[in-house]
Amino acid sequence: xGSNGLDNIRNVILLSxxxxxxxxxxEAILVTAGEITRLGKVDAGTTTSDYDPDxxxxxxxxxxxxxxxxxQETKINLVDTxxxxxxxxxxxxxxxxxxxxxxxxxxxxxxxxxxxxVWAYSEEAGLSRLxxxxxxxxxxxxxxxxxxxxxxxFGTKCLPITLPIGAYNDFQGVVDLLTMKAYSGxxxxxxxxxxxxSHQASSFREKLVEAVAExxxxxxxxxxxxxEPELSELTVGLRQAAVSGKIIPILTGSALQNVGINSLLDxxxxxxxxxxxxxxxxxxxxxxxxITASREASLAxxxxxxxxxxxxxxxxxxRVYSGVITSNSHVxxxxxxxxxxxxxxxxxxGKTQEPVSQIGAGDIGAVAKLGLTGTGDTxxxxxxxxxxxxxxxxxxxxxxxxxxxxxxxxxxxxxALSRLTxxxxxxxxxxxxxxxxxxxxxxxxxxxxxxADKILHKFGVGVNLKTPKVPYKETITMLSKAEYKHKKQTxxxxxxxxxxxxxxxxxxxSGLKFVERIKGGTIPKNYIPAVEKGINDATKExxxxxxxxxxxxxTVYDGSFHPVDSSEICFKIAGAQALKKGLAAGQPILLEPxxxxxxxxxxxxxxxxIGDLNTKRAQVLGMNPEDGxxxxxxxxxxxxxxxxxxxxxxxxQARGSYKTKFSHYEEVSAQITQKLIAQRQTEKG
Numbered sequence: 290x291g292s293n294g295l296d297n298i299r300n301v302i303l304l305s306x307x308x309x310x311x312x313x314x315x316e317a318i319l320v321t322a323g324e325i326t327r328l329g330k331v332d333a334g335t336t337t338s339d340y341d342p343d344x345x346x347x348x349x350x351x352x353x354x355x356x357x358x359x360x361q362e363t364k365i366n367l368v369d370t371x372x373x374x375x376x377x378x379x380x381x382x383x384x385x386x387x388x389x390x391x392x393x394x395x396x397x398x399x400x401x402x403x404x405x406x407v408w409a410y411s412e413e414a415g416l417s418r419l420x421x422x423x424x425x426x427x428x429x430x431x432x433x434x435x436x437x438x439x440x441x442x443f444g445t446k447c448l449p450i451t452l453p454i455g456a457y458n459d460f461q462g463v464v465d466l467l468t469m470k471a472y473s474g475x476x477x478x479x480x481x482x483x484x485x486x487s488h489q490a491s492s493f494r495e496k497l498v499e500a501v502a503e504x505x506x507x508x509x510x511x512x513x514x515x516x517e518p519e520l521s522e523l524t525v526g527l528r529q530a531a532v533s534g535k536i537i538p539i540l541t542g543s544a545l546q547n548v549g550i551n552s553l554l555d556x557x558x559x560x561x562x563x564x565x566x567x568x569x570x571x572x573x574x575x576x577x578x579x580i581t582a583s584r585e586a587s588l589a590x591x592x593x594x595x596x597x598x599x600x601x602x603x604x605x606x607x608r609v610y611s612g613v614i615t616s617n618s619h620v621x622x623x624x625x626x627x628x629x630x631x632x633x634x635x636x637x638x639g640k641t642q643e644p645v646s647q648i649g650a651g652d653i654g655a656v657a658k659l660g661l662t663g664t665g666d667t668x669x670x671x672x673x674x675x676x677x678x679x680x681x682x683x684x685x686x687x688x689x690x691x692x693x694x695x696x697x698x699x700x701x702x703x704x705a706l707s708r709l710t711x712x713x714x715x716x717x718x719x720x721x722x723x724x725x726x727x728x729x730x731x732x733x734x735x736x737x738x739x740x741a742d743k744i745l746h747k748f749g750v751g752v753n754l755k756t757p758k759v760p761y762k763e764t765i766t767m768l769s770k771a772e773y774k775h776k777k778q779t780x781x782x783x784x785x786x787x788x789x790x791x792x793x794x795x796x797x798x799s800g801l802k803f804v805e806r807i808k809g810g811t812i813p814k815n816y817i818p819a820v821e822k823g824i825n826d827a828t829k830e831x832x833x834x835x836x837x838x839x840x841x842x843x844t845v846y847d848g849s850f851h852p853v854d855s856s857e858i859c860f861k862i863a864g865a866q867a868l869k870k871g872l873a874a875g876q877p878i879l880l881e882p883x884x885x886x887x888x889x890x891x892x893x894x895x896x897x898x899i900g901d902l903n904t905k906r907a908q909v910l911g912m913n914p915e916d917g918x919x920x921x922x923x924x925x926x927x928x929x930x931x932x933x934x935x936x937x938x939x940x941x942q943a944r945g946s947y948k949t950k951f952s953h954y955e956e957v958s959a960q961i962t963q964k965l966i967a968q969r970q971t972e973k974g
Contacts, residue, residue: 295565295582298651299365299557300608302383304411305393306403307349307372310423312336313544314393315356315369321476321550322358322365324638328547337639338369342746343739351739353379353594355606355637355653360554366653372403374943375733378682378715381410382593382664385680386608386653389561390416391553393423396430396456396541400438402943408443417532417562421553422541425453425460432456432541439539448497450527450538451552452490454483463542463549466494467523475547498523504530524559531560564651569610572667572676580611580675584649588612588620588670591677595664597708597747605659606637607648607668610677614654614668615647623676624666631656631668664714682714685730686947687934689737690758691718692726694751702727705748709740716740723760723837733934759928760882761965762954763831764840765794765875773867774849775859785851786859788812788820791844792871797880797954801828804844812848812860819857820845823864832872833879833962834969839954840880843868879957879965882927887920888937890945895919897940905929924952 303311312331315338319325329335334345338354350371357366368387370380384390390411394404411418422435432453439447451463454471462473464482469490471482482490502512505526511518518526530536540556542549564582569589571580580589594606607614614620616634621627635642635655648654662668665679691706693699706718706729717730731737737754744750769792777784795802803821812820824845828838845864886907888898892914898921899909907925914920930949937945957965 295584295651296563297363298564299363299389299561300368300387300564300651300653301365301557301561302368302370302380302387302390302416303393304370304380304384304390304407305372306395306398306401306407307374309372309393309395309398309401309404310544311369311372311393312339312350314391314421314423314550315354315367317544317547317550318367318554319356319358320547321554322360324356324358328545340640343742346742347739349373351376351379352596353383354639355655357636357638357653360558363558364652365554365557368653372407373735374403374406374938375731375736375739377406377410377732378713379594380407381682382680384410384414384416386591386593387414387416388564388567389418389557391419391421391557393421394435394439395424395427396422396432396435396453397424397427399431399435400442405442405944415534415567417534417560418537419531419553419556419560420447420537420539421549422453422539423544425456425541425548426458426543426546428457430456430460436539443537446500446535447537447539448500449493449541450497450556451540451542451549452486452493453541453549454486460543460546460548463540463552464490465552466490466497467520467527469494472551473548475550477548477551497527500536501526501530504533504535528560532562532566564610570678572678582650583611584613586611586650587673587675588614588668589673589675589677590614590620590668591679592662592664592666592668593680595712597712602658603708603711604655604657605662606653606655608653609648609650611650612670613647613649616645619671620668621671621673622662622666623669623673625661627661628671629659629662629668632658663711683732684948685715685717685732686949687733687737688728688730688757688931689734689754690721690724690726690756691729691741692753692755694753698750698752701748701750702744702752705744705750708748709743713740721757721760723762724758726757728757729754733938734932756931759931761834761836761957762839762880763833763836763872763877764838764880765792765872765877767876768793769871769875771867771869771871771874773863773870775863775866778854783851783854784856784859785854786816786856786861786863787849788845788860788863788867789847790824790864790867790871791846792868792875793842793844794875795840795842797840799840801825801839802842804842806844806846807848812845812850813855816850816855816857816860817845819860820848820864823861823866824868826861827865827868831877832869833877834965836879838872841875843871879962880954881957883924883952883955884927884930884949885952886923886925886930886933886947886949888923888945888947889915889918889920890937890941891917892919894941894945895921898937898945901936901940905933926955927951 354369368383370383454461464471471480502508589611590607590609592607596604667676772789775786831838907923910922
């Protein structure tokens with residue numbers, strides 16, 4: 290598209306609740322702008338932005354997609370994002386590099402929970418917004434009800450600047466309230482405003498003109514004097530109000546019928562800010578106080594997404610804030626203080642990669658095969674010191690254990706997981722030492738299912754996902770003594786080791802304590818470390834269901850040895866076996882991890898949440914109001930909340946969120962212990 294001045298660039302993020310029609314809208318925009326020749330369909334898997342096999346299979350957006358286009362003299366970098374909450378990390382990454390957003394709302398469904406969430410993200414990021422009421426051709430579509438909902442949720446600053454002509458089967462076009470012209474059909478043709486809509490259009494225009502006038506003193510004075518502001522004055526006033534967030538313009542149309550899209554593109558061009566109109570936020574530890582959005586300034590670019598592309602390897606998406614980045618050059622990664630070689634640069638449109646020689650300030654592009662750069666890193670000129678504030682990502686709340694299907698899969702699994710965690714910062718992987726499981730954590734069950742599919746089709750590794758095991762511990766409740774004599778006689782040297790132990794329970798959190806109290810050399814000093822090692826090894830697997838043993842004091846107080854047949858291995862075996870006997874005699878119990886949970890949700894759901902927590906053996910500690918929600922604090926066994934993200938979504942219609950933090954280990958009731966022992970025996974069987 291050639292070089293673009295900063296005034297003629299718009300970085301616009303498409304946001305909505307899942308299913309409001311963002312991807313179809315992006316198709317309609319690309320067709321209207323002449324970038325593609327026909328409308329792709331989500332159901333057919335032919336859209337420009339949903340090209341990933343998982344997106345085509347599930348018919349939802351999973352990854353953000355770059356869709357650059359030219360409208361009039363402006364380059365618009367449209368970024369289509371997933372609406373499904375499991376993929377909120379992609380939306381957060383996109384929001385970080387945009388100046389404006391289009392929040393898409395279904396005229397049939399109205400304001401949904403996802404609408405509220407993306408509104409909150411946009412508010413937090415300070416994005417200027419347009420609202421597009423989509424699906425006017427659907428049954429039950431009601432523009433005026435939707436506007437009323439938007440104003441009820443987000444304030445009276447949300448004002449229509451276009452009105453629909455008809456609805457459902459009668460939907461024909463839109464009325465532009467600023468010019469008072471009507472446009473119908475696709476491509477749009479100017480028509481007269483229907484007489485049935487004339488009074489309504491005048492009324493809405495009056496409200497719009499009044500709201501615009503109130504944001505500008507000169508316009509207000511003219512308005513109060515009874516003079517009609519000029520169209521140019523209204524356009525300038527509305528732009529200033531929209532950029533500052535004092536007015537949120539509402540437009541309407543149908544993406545599938547490609548109606549109302551011209552007005553939307555004009556609004557993006559006229560009312561959303563350019564990169565020049567936004568302050569560049571640097572990280573706290575940046576040496577430079579700030580940078581200016583200019584092609585002439587030093588290079589500063591933020592990496593906002595990394596993709597493991599099966600064809601070109603690692604693909605790195607970046608937004609240039611100042612300066613120019615060129616192909617086949619060297620830049621400094623200021624986050625890691627290392628030089629990175631830049632190869633061929635690309636402008637992306639969906640999966641299409643167009644090689645370009647440079648990408649300037651305000652623009653977005655990609656580069657393949659960077660060695661050390663990851664999401665959130667800043668790329669700068671070799672003398673640069675600036676670090677741009679990266680996107681903040683939600684923390685994982687849902688975990689599954691990953692089990693490779695075959696031995697060959699096991700060997701490749703580590704590399705595949707490493708690449709995918711690099712690609713998606715909301716995915717975390719760790720090895721649970723007590724259960725010997727690799728645990729994959731993310732934002733929800735759908736996200737982890739998609740990760741499993743990606744592991745298969747990108748890296749050829751088959752995996753099964755299972756609910757992770759709870760890392761129980763075992764301990765004893767009473768003092769016990771145990772003796773074990775390891776004695777074997779074969780030809781030549783025999784084996785002999787004899788140990789007497791005393792086991793004593795300790796307070797929670799004490800761990801394992803080993804004490805030696807041998808008198809008279811009944812066990813020589815050089816064999817004591819072997820006894821301790823045998824005990825330590827044996828505590829890794831308790832006698833109830835094989836979990837590690839904690840909070841006990843083990844004292845070796847007597848034993849015997851043979852001058853010829855004794856050895857370190859004999860005393861190691863004797864120590865381990867004596868410990869097992871002592872554990873069995875000490876009335877062993879199971880301990881389970883307990884977490885502190887903090888649930889945030891609207892007040893209406895408080896009773897249901899507390900009721901549900903009570904069924905999960907939780908101890909509710911308190912409740913506080915916070916930012917219009919209730920925050921419920923409780924203490925609950927980890928075993929009860931392994932799938933809590935699904936339960937909470939169901940209870941609160943996805944309006945609730947929660948955080949957990951490990952608190953302590955607590956004794957498991959005898960009834961649950963018996964159930965767990967029976968399960969263990971079944972598994973072994």
